[in-house]
Structure formats: structure tokens, C-alpha cells
Amino acid sequence: MTITVAIHSSKGGTGKTSIAVNLAVAFASEGLDTCLIDMDLRGPSLCTIFKQTPRFWINDFLSGKCTINDTLNDMKKKVKSSGHLYLSYSNPDITQIRELVGKDRAWQASALKALMNVKKDLAQKDIDIIMIDTSPGMEYESINAVAASDIVLVVQNDTDACNYCTEQLINGVYSLLDKKYAIIDNMCHFNCLENIENSRYGAAIIASIPCMCDVPMRSKKEILVLTDPEHQFSKSILRIKHWIEKMQ
Amino acid sequence: MLESQMIYQIVDSLEEMNSKLNRVIELLECNGSHSVEDKAFFSETETLDVIKLLSLPDHLRRTATTLFEIGPATADEIARKTSKERAVESNYLNQLVRMKHVKKYREGRKVYFCTNESIKSSNSNCNIAFK
Incomplete structure (x- = not known):
């Protein structure tokens, strides 16, 4: 059964993409056919991380110019995973981002329908896990991604603004759309080992990842879950992965 | 080979x-x-997007979301997905029709419901019904 997981946050810069990339690689390394879609259409980063220029972008699919299969780039050989790792990139070109900002509600409704169909299309391709990296907050694209997902992982930093907005998203979006959801505390500054909470705003906290300067530095060149599985960040990723597997 | x-x-x-x-x-x-009838439908139907879904009353949201996912569909098909009675779903779908978020049409003996997105995206049945 194909499962769709959206990685979302109330604010930017919480580490969504790092978590999404490492999670996708962890699933693929274990032999699961995985697809990671960059739906952060206003701030794309996946193509920069993997240094690829695809023939078709996810933007093309959402505009009805190609199929979802046309946008997929298999990275199985590059990451040496036993399962397929398909990446669907968002176009970082500023003209594309400008065009997106001008899209009307009818286009967004059509994009939601297209995203909902992605699951059916990828299930036919025997994909086990679809991960969607979203833009932060209440952007249309991110709420579309949430609506098209089975599970939402909300990544948050320990700031009052982030806490308040996360609570708003849980009560005003995830619950209303009947989603399963959980919180990932990232870049925590308290001593995680002594202050672990089990839940917040009715959502399970499935990982509390401490703030470690080497994570953003090393993530520029490597995927930690592959190169350093004993790293605390990698271990947290595996904990999140196990939680998703249990939800299946 | x-x-x-x-x-x-x-x-x-x-x-x-x-x-x-x-x-x-x-x-x-x-x-x-689009035919004249299609254009009339688009103009008189409110776009049902994700923000509109969120603003719907709880009892209608699940029906509308399911229709978005599998539509065009009959009340029976929606009821099977939501595990509610067919009559209940039929009532909710007709409420959505009155709110102009959903259109219904007949094909043979069956009554189908669809959002305008279902028409615009990939389903030809809905188009045929309006032509």
C-alpha cells in the first residue's frame, strides 16, 4: 500500500528539506521504492541539493503539461540504495516562481486534483512511500500537499511564534482535513535527553533533534543518513522512519 | 532481446x-x-479549492474532499468511501449542489456529482453530460 507523507512547518528554516531528503534516502536504502516531491514551489531546493536539471519539473505536471512519471528522476544508482529513489524537482527559475505567485484559485484547485491523482499513478508504479516537501505556512501549495497526504509531519523550532502557528495549523488545517499528524522538534536548544515531551497540542512528538552546527554544514556535501548512520541526526531520522512504518 | x-x-x-x-x-x-453549457456551468459554480474545503461545515467537508478525490461519483460511491449511509451522502451532496460547489447530472439511471475541477482535469463523462 502506498503511503503519502507531507513534511510541513508553520515557519521557514525549520529543516524540513534536510529531514525530507534523509527520510527518503533512509526508506530507499531499506529497499522501499520511494518518491520525494519538492512542493516548495516558492523556494525550491531539491534540484540544488542533487545538482540536476530535469527535462520536466513538478510545475509542468501541476500545469497539465506532462505526466507525473515524466517528472521523476531515479537516483537509485547515485545514492546506491536497494529501492528506487525517484525525485520530482520544483523549478527554481525566478520567472517560474513569479508565474506561480500569480496563479488563481481555479489553478490551485486543479493542482490539488492533480496531486490527489499522483497517489493513484504512483501506486500503479508500485511506489511504497511518497514524501512531499512543502513550503511553510498557509501557502496554497503546502495546504494542497497536506490535503493530498495521509500523514503530516510538522517540523518546528522552539520559538513562541513557531509554537503558536503550529497549534493553529493543527487545529485549523490538519484536524479539519482528518489527517494523521505528528511533531518533530528540530534544532532544539534545551537538553533533549532531560526534557523530552511526549505530545503537544494533541500531537505526538516523534523526535527531538538537538541543534548541531555540523548538520547544515555537512548536509551541503553529504546525506548524513548514508554517510554517518551513527550521527545523532541520522538516528533521529531512523526514529521518524520507524514511526511512519508503524502508522502503516 | x-x-x-x-x-x-x-x-x-x-x-x-x-x-x-x-x-x-x-x-x-x-x-x-467548451460548449456554451459548460461555460455557463463554470461561471455559475464556485471554485472548490482547498481553502474552501477548510471553510465548509464539518459534515460537508468529508463528502466534498472525497468527491474531489474520486469524482465524478454517485452518492453510493461516495458513501462506500466515507462509510456513511447513501441517503446521508445524497443529502450532503445536494447541499453542496445548492451551495454551487458541486454540479449533478444524470447518465442513464444514475445521478453523478462532480466538482468543476473534475470536468476540467481528466474526466470525459462529465463533459459529455453537458454537451
Whole structure:
């Protein structure tokens, strides 16, 4: 059964993409056919991380110019995973981002329908896990991604603004759309080992990842879950992965 | 490569080409070749997007979301997905029709419901019903 997981946050810069990339690689390394879609259409980063220029972008699919299969780039050989790792990139070109900002509600409704169909299309391709990296907050694209997902992982930093907005998203979006959801505390500054909470705003906290300067530095060149599985960040990723597997 | 394998590959490629051509035709149809009735429907139906879904009352949201996911669909098909009674779903769908978020049409003996997105995206049945 194909499962769709959206990685979302109330604010930017919480580490969504790092978590999404490492999670996708962890699933693929274990032999699961995985697809990671960059739906952060206003701030794309996946193509920069993997240094690829695809023939078709996810933007093309959402505009009805190609199929979802046309946008997929298999990275199985590059990451040496036993399962397929398909990446669907968002176009970082500023003209594309400008065009997106001008899209009307009818286009967004059509994009939601297209995203909902992605699951059916990828299930036919025997994909086990679809991960969607979203833009932060209440952007249309991110709420579309949430609506098209089975599970939402909300990544948050320990700031009052982030806490308040996360609570708003849980009560005003995830619950209303009947989603399963959980919180990932990232870049925590308290001593995680002594202050672990089990839940917040009715959502399970499935990982509390401490703030470690080497994570953003090393993530520029490597995927930690592959190169350093004993790293605390990698271990947290595996904990999140196990939680998703249990939800299946 | 075996001859049978080559034939399978050719059939796969032809099917992919066919699906892409269908998409192009649908896109062309969406870009201005709708019938007068279709245009009237688009203008009198409110776009049902994710923000509108969130603002719907709880009892209608699940029905509308399911219709978005599988539509066009009958009340019976929606009821099977939501595990509610067919009559209940029929009532909710008709409320959505009155709110102009959903359109209903008849095909033979069955009554179908659809959002305007279902018409614009990929389903030809809904188009046929309006022409």
C-alpha cells in the first residue's frame, strides 16, 4: 500500500528539506521504492541539493503539461540504495516562481486534483512511500500537499511564534482535513535527553533533534543518513522512519 | 532481446503516447473549446479549492474532499468511501449542489456529482453530460 507523507512547518528554516531528503534516502536504502516531491514551489531546493536539471519539473505536471512519471528522476544508482529513489524537482527559475505567485484559485484547485491523482499513478508504479516537501505556512501549495497526504509531519523550532502557528495549523488545517499528524522538534536548544515531551497540542512528538552546527554544514556535501548512520541526526531520522512504518 | 519482449515494449510506448495525446486534447479543450453549457456551468459554480474545503461545515467537508478525490461519483460511491449511509451522502451532496460547489447530472439511471475541477482535469463523462 502506498503511503503519502507531507513534511510541513508553520515557519521557514525549520529543516524540513534536510529531514525530507534523509527520510527518503533512509526508506530507499531499506529497499522501499520511494518518491520525494519538492512542493516548495516558492523556494525550491531539491534540484540544488542533487545538482540536476530535469527535462520536466513538478510545475509542468501541476500545469497539465506532462505526466507525473515524466517528472521523476531515479537516483537509485547515485545514492546506491536497494529501492528506487525517484525525485520530482520544483523549478527554481525566478520567472517560474513569479508565474506561480500569480496563479488563481481555479489553478490551485486543479493542482490539488492533480496531486490527489499522483497517489493513484504512483501506486500503479508500485511506489511504497511518497514524501512531499512543502513550503511553510498557509501557502496554497503546502495546504494542497497536506490535503493530498495521509500523514503530516510538522517540523518546528522552539520559538513562541513557531509554537503558536503550529497549534493553529493543527487545529485549523490538519484536524479539519482528518489527517494523521505528528511533531518533530528540530534544532532544539534545551537538553533533549532531560526534557523530552511526549505530545503537544494533541500531537505526538516523534523526535527531538538537538541543534548541531555540523548538520547544515555537512548536509551541503553529504546525506548524513548514508554517510554517518551513527550521527545523532541520522538516528533521529531512523526514529521518524520507524514511526511512519508503524502508522502503516 | 526476444521478439515478444520487443512487442511488449512497443505496446507500452504506444500506450504512453496515447495517454500523452489524450492529455494534449484535454488541455486544448480546456483552453476555450467548451460548449456554451459548460461555460455557463463554470461561471455559475464556485471554485472548490482547498481553502474552501477548510471553510465548509464539518459534515460537508468529508463528502466534498472525497468527491474531489474520486469524482465524478454517485452518492453510493461516495458513501462506500466515507462509510456513511447513501441517503446521508445524497443529502450532503445536494447541499453542496445548492451551495454551487458541486454540479449533478444524470447518465442513464444514475445521478453523478462532480466538482468543476473534475470536468476540467481528466474526466470525459462529465463533459459529455453537458454537451
